[in-house]
Amino acid sequence: MVSAVVAVTLRELLRRRRALVLVVALPLAFYLARIDTTGQAIRFLALGVGWAVATLSLFTHVSSRDLDQRLAIVGASPSALVAGRQLALTATGLGLAGAYFALVALTQDVTHLWTVALLLGTSVLIAAPLGAAVSLLVPRELEGALALLSIMALQMLADPDGTGAKFLPLWSTREFTTYAVDPSGGADLTQGLLHFAAVAALAAVITWIAGVLRLRPRRLPVPSTR
Amino acid sequence: MTPAEEWSRRLDRSLIELGVEPAEARRLTEDSHEEARGAGADPSELYGPAAAYAVRLAQAVRTPQPRLSTMPAGEVVLRLSGVSKRYGRHTVFDNVSLTLRAGEVAAVVGANGCGKSTLLKICCGTTAPSGGVVERTARIGYAPQQGGVSGFLTPAEHFRLFGAVHGMGRRKAVSTGNQLCRRLGWRPRSGLSAARLSGGTQQKLNVVLSELNSPDLILLDEPYQGFDQDSYLDFWDQVLKWRDAGAGVLVVTHLLQDLERVDHLVELHRSEDQ
Missing domain, CATH: 3.40.50.300 (P-loop containing nucleotide triphosphate hydrolases)
Known part of the structure; x- marks a missing residue:
């Protein structure tokens, strides 16, 4: 069942060609805007990838809700539906991250290149469930898109050294970026990894619980007598 | 192609589009053609437009559904x-x-x-x-x-x-x-x-x-x-x-x-x- 949902989600995504073009263009625009400063370019690229994947996830979950609810009514497991959608979105996001990793490798001189792969990958692994969680908690597209915009705008504007920034989902990208371009810059890779693990786990759990609660039909008793 | 043959061709195509098996569509088309010829009438006068007649024929020949439940x-x-x-x-x-x-x-x-x-x-x-x-x-x-x-x-x-x-x-x-x-x-x-x-x-x-x-x-x-x-x-x-x-x-x-x-x-x- 999960593989069938993954397959149809990937097909749906591939057929949203204009949306895919924008998903690719958004991180590129962020990257090009800061290309003269390696660290800033990489950090904004990661935020762009995260924003694009979260938005794709939000719209995918909102647009598939009626169909998924219908599937759940006739017997599909809500967990399998949520997992299938998430796996497809994560695979798409990792593909996007891979392409941008290649771009960074070709255009930037980075001390620890593998850390760029790590920060792009972790951005995707946070963004996919983040978009899904927003779509499940804020059920309409416009409100969800505005909620994501608020989160991402805060992420870009907040002082990364401030306490408040650590409560934002993609704070870990700053730690990874600093380590990638300047290993002696005082970045704490372990702290970044711990932050990523906590945020990704929280977003995934919220997605799963909200998804199952939203999709699962009430269990009705079978008629007992003729 | 005569008007009767053209009508038959349209009927055959419409029946297939409506889901009738090609062999069955051909048989129905030939029957209709022969019946019209026997009556000495153009099939379009006898049966009306081929597409509309195909719908009626297709409804009539659909096979009964096996037990569902x-x-x-x-x-x-x-x-x-x-x-x-x-x-x-x-x-x-x-x-x-x-x-x-x-x-x-x-x-x-x-x-x-x-x-x-x-x-x-x-x-x-x-x-x-x-x-x-x-x-x-x-x-x-x-x-x-x-x-x-x-x-x-x-x-x-x-x-x-x-x-x-x-x-x-x-x-x-x-x-x-x-x-x-x-x-x-x-x-x-x-x-x-x-x-x-x-x-x-x-x-x-x-x-x-x-x-x-x-x-x-x-x-x-x-x-x-x-x-x-x-x-x-x-x-x-x-x-x-x-x-x-x-x-x-x-x-x-x-x-x-x-x-x-x-x-x-x-x-x-x-x-x-x-």
């Missing part, structure tokens, strides 16, 4: 006992009762806003009743009024997805889906996504998905919106075939012309009417 005949598939729905102080409907058995059709009728779709959602389990008891068989099919299909997927991809839910193999799901489409006078074109189908054809896909697993109970929420007259007649024929095949069918409708065909009628009234 796995339920013993007469077994209760849905029971509503004193079901009510309220939002705050507003009562949508109150004390609705129904016992629907395998091999029966029930229609839910009423004006807009009287809670027909809400009642169906209660039967599906997606909306909780405010009062009363709902008992329902587990193997159901469901065609919602809106949003039941994905605009980005082709009919075959829908069949594979729904088939996966019901544990059907990919090939079996597609062949079963295509076969059910033909019963509604539609032959899906491969590669065409649902968004590019007409509204009526999307609804046919919606209906076909509800019966893909040969359910014991089929719940339909005004599924014929966008159907043309022939498709509407095909739809009711199909409902009666489901009934004859042993399934229970609950149809939400606001059209009253077919109510003499149903076994049970649930009439809902707006709360201010009660």
